[in-house]
Amino acid sequence: MARELPTSPMATNTLPRQSFERDALVVARELLGCVLCVADRQHEPPLRLVVVETEAYHQRERGAHCFGGRRTKRTAPMFAAGGITYVYLVYGMHWALNVVVEAEEVGAAVLIRAARPMPETAPEAFARIAARRHLDASKTPSQIWRDPGRWLDGPGKLCQGLAIEGRHNALPLEPSSGVWFERPPKGAQPFEIVAGPRVGIDYAGQDAALPWRFRAVMVAA
DNA sequence: CAAACGATCGGCT
């Protein structure tokens, strides 16, 4: 029986910068199944979650904040080289986490729409998420409360549960910043990718129909 | 300076 060797913190599975300096649609698909890591509390292990839903945005289509190369104070991070965050406030009350992709000067990003806590998530970590999401067994419909996989099923819910806010904008995706991604763990549950139209972008006209939303659908064992 | 507008969510009909 092979014995697990101790893993050095430096020899990690962390997705390197180059992973993000690629086509937005490719990255949007590849992030599914990867592990989003967020150091939400000092001196506590980071929260670790499997990414299950993403959306791609690119300056060539009307769904993107940076459509046509529109560069404003808000959209500036989208034009950086891939590998940093783009966090913005939607509807005056919800934060949304994106990863900037593609080359410098190209406006593109992947919105992280949903994630599921890893199976080995500690009870204390679940408690932190539940408290921020105001999930209470006595007030939350039982089918939601009993399934942590639904606790973070939307971009606003994800940021609320992980305590991601404006201060996380334009951070490099690496452990030192407190936000990073890791490759899918070995033995992870297999899934299929289902593509469909992005939501909440009626203003994008024809581009709203682009199948740039990607969901990981678990395959029965 | 004023005003419109959201890459959403939760509550209610």
Added chain:
DNA sequence: GCCGATCGTTTGC
């Protein structure tokens, strides 16, 4: 299914 909340960013006067 519809509707209101809520505020930083953006644009127009």
